[in-house]
Amino acid sequence: MIAMARIARLSDVLINKIAAGEVVERPASVVKELVENSLDAGSSTIRVDLAGGGVDRIIISDDGHGMGRHDATLCLERHATSKLRELDDLFHIDSMGFRGEAVPAIASVSRFSLHTAEVGADVGTRVTLEGGVDPLIEDAPPRTGTVITVEDLFFNVPARRKFLRRGDTELKHAEEAVVRLALANPEVGFFATHEGNELFSSAACPEDPRERIAAALGPAAHPHLFPVEERRLGVSVTGYAASPEFTFPNARGLYTFVNRRYVRDRGLIGTIQRAYQDFLAAGRQPVVVLHIDVDPIAVDVNVHPQKLEVRFSDARGVQEAISAALNRMLRAAPWLGAGADPNGPGGNQPRDAAHYALAVERFLTRAQEASWGAPLPTTLDAASGGAPSHALSGAPGPMVGIPSSLPFGAVGRPPAFGEAQPQLNEAPPPGYFAALRPMGLLGGRFHLCEGPGGTLVVLDPHAALERTRLTTYLRALDDAKGPPAPSLFGTTLEFPVQVAKALVEGREALSRLGVDVEPFGGTTVALKTVPPGLEGADARSLLEALARALPPKGAALDSVTLAEAVRVMACHAARKAGSVPLTDAQLRALLGELDRADFHPPCIHGTVVVLEMPLLELERRAR
Ligand SMILES: Nc1ncnc2c1ncn2[C@@H]1O[C@H](COP(=O)(O)OP(=O)(O)OP(=O)(O)O)[C@@H](O)[C@H]1O
Ligand SMILES: [Mg+2]
Structure with a gap:
């Protein structure tokens, strides 16, 4: 048969x-x-x-x-x-x-x-x-x-x-x-x-992409759109975001593109919504068109048959860049015109300080760019040629302040002007900070120091404080003994129902962080204690931010949520302390603490603690 x-x-x-x-x-x-x-x-x-x-x-x-x-x-x-000709091309899809x-x-x-x-x-x-x-x-x-x-x-x-x-x-x-x-x-x-x-x-509108957005979302959108931009190592976020005065009742005005591909990713949308949450009334959604560009090697577009979802090798870095881009626009409140109050809603940084930070960054970037292709000092060489997410790889590396030492070389093109922003949340060599010699204050805010081999080191005290606070709070959380002796605070505050509810329901989680709250009748909440470092912080904005970080009722209290709440506290602690220049003694103490700090966990704004300019670079420019 x-x-x-x-x-x-x-x-x-x-x-x-x-x-x-x-x-x-x-x-x-x-x-x-x-x-x-x-x-x-x-x-x-x-x-x-x-x-x-x-x-x-x-x-x-x-x-x-x-x-x-x-x-x-x-x-x-x-x-x-x-x-596509070879398998290798699959990882460089453009x-x-x-x-x-x-x-x-x-x-x-x-x-x-x-x-x-x-x-x-x-x-x-x-x-x-x-x-x-x-x-x-x-x-x-x-x-x-x-x-x-x-x-x-x-x-x-x-x-x-x-x-x-x-x-x-x-x-x-x-x-x-x-x-x-x-x-x-x-x-x-x-x-x-x-x-x-x-x-x-x-019609094609390369000069003013807002015309395209207006064609898509209605001409009324045009005057409310403001450019946003954040360029960091390995990721650029550009696009337009509408002022909180122009919103939709649903998310139909939210568009995200990754390397020109439309994606609808919950993480990306959530990040945008969070940036706007302090500005929008309940039930309103922002209008934002964002282009996220990363090196094709750092994103996998082949995870969905219709290519609607993507996977980033550094999702956190991308989210941080988006928050930074939107926060800057929202804080500057350009829709209020020239008379905008930088300390108005959501603002916590005097505008000229932010300006200054940008200027320093530009200077360093430009200097770096001039040296593109030139050999770099050996201490920085170790960082070149690695994976694009070097800074997040967790491998102990040198303090990296000069972008060309980072793996742009691997990508094969020098960064465009203003594009590279060093990502410095890396473990410095032991004793690095204690060895710095403070030289003075720049712009009333940044500390200039001399580092190893005559390197010029620009230290952002706000970022530094946030980093040290984050370390302290995270360690306390891991410590079985519970939070360190809290400071008594003692104040009562009235909140919107949702916030009051979240705080009271999240009492247990908060107490593990050293924050004791009690219901005080109605929607009033009493704040009894805060962990050290947060005395004198703005109690209202701290509690509001914590309420947002807490899990919804019934949801498990996991380490991710706790870590998020800890980041909120670190940010507020730094905000409070960073508003006045540090005395010499405070700076010394801070440098000592930085040597003991953990540089790996990300902080809220992904801020850069120091920028470095090697002497060699300065000498080369002086020649
Ligand atoms: N409008 C067009 N103009 C010029 N060439 C085209 C056009 N449409 C298709 N092609 C050619 O036909 C090929 C096959 O297109 P097809 O869409 O099937 O595959 P693809 O675009 O390479 O990959 P995918 O299936 O991921 O879209 C393309 O690679 C391209 O060379
Ligand atoms: Mg095709």
Whole structure:
């Protein structure tokens, strides 16, 4: 008897249909994939014309580099891509597509045609096929770019066609897909229609991306949008954020893009919402369009079939950069005009001090940039060529103050002006701080010191205090004996119901941190004790911040929550103490404490404790 074969190879057509199940969910996914291809082809204008909510017809036309006959045929084959040649490339993805999957998958579940030509060719190519089989390849007039027409989506997969939504739901999704792509690419013109009616229209606006945001969210948004920017080692956050005066009742004005890819990541959205929480009324959501750019090697985009989620190698660093970018804008309150009070809502730093910090940072960055490529002192060499997240690797390394000593070399390009910000939360060599020789005060706030080998060291006392406080509080938390003898505080404060409730329900957690609160009738809470270092802190803002850090009722009190609360306390302790310049004796004591501090746990603002400028660098510049 002849044995029946149980295993047979699937045909390519069937494989494409299965892949279509992942890549092509609905018309919106077709729009997204095809527009991404147009973007990858370097187009400057992209048109999307829909009929029947995109189910009946989707036409994407671009003016990109087009395809020759060979590529136009090959792109319909699975895993045919011009964008990825080797496994190594998978970790350096800088195009939107890389799998060579989208076109064949879409073609397998539709009536598909493409018309394309290479730049300068006398003849173009048209390829037509139904259900992904028997492509008809013909000559066609030459043209600039590519037009792809996708008709009767899922005509040959009735089960899927049935799942498409009625009414204008599919259209809404397709429109949103266009909006996301348009927000990500303001230097490309986007025009979309549905059965002749305009859906979206925005010419390229590289000069003022706010025009694009206004096209997406309504012209009323434009005057309320302010630029935000934070560039750090390995991550840049740029974009526009609306003042708290312009909000939505839902999160539809929140857009985040990672390396130009729209993502909807709970961590990123949560970080944005937290930055705004002191400014917005309950139930209102901020309007923020943020572009997060990281080295492609530091982000994995291949974790989701539709590339909607990403995984950062340094998620915390990214969140800190976002908070810093938004906090700076919100604190400066540019919507209040020139007369803005920097100590107004959310402000805690005199504006000129912040200015000064920026100036020092710029100076160091520029000096560093001038030395790009020059050999660096040996103490800093150890940090070069490592992984991009060196500063967070936990490996004890030298104090790194000069960005070029950090692994930008590995990325192969020097940092742009103002881009590099040293990430200094690293363990310094033992005794580093005690050996510093204080020389004076800069800008009434920064301490200048002479470090090993004549290195100029700029110390930020606020960041330093926060670091030492954080260490003390974390150690106390680990200590079985409980918090150190608390200071008596004794004050009563009235809070909004939610805050009062969170504080009273979180009493147990708070007492483990050395903060004793008691209900005092109504929504009044008595604060009895605080841990050392927090005497004299602003009790109201401290308790409000702690209330936010506490877990909701019933949720487990884990070490993550406690650590968050500890960070809040450290930040407030530093805020209070950092407002007046330190005396010599206080500075000495602080330096001693810094040598015992733990530089690994992140603090709230990810602040930099010291910046270093090696003597060698100064000498080189003096020459
Ligand atoms: N509009 C276009 N202009 C020029 N070339 C295109 C266009 N659309 C597709 N191509 C070519 O066809 C190839 C296949 O496209 P397809 O979308 O299937 O794969 P991909 O973009 O490489 O990867 P992914 O499946 O991740 O999107 C692309 O690599 C590109 O070379
Ligand atoms: Mg593609």
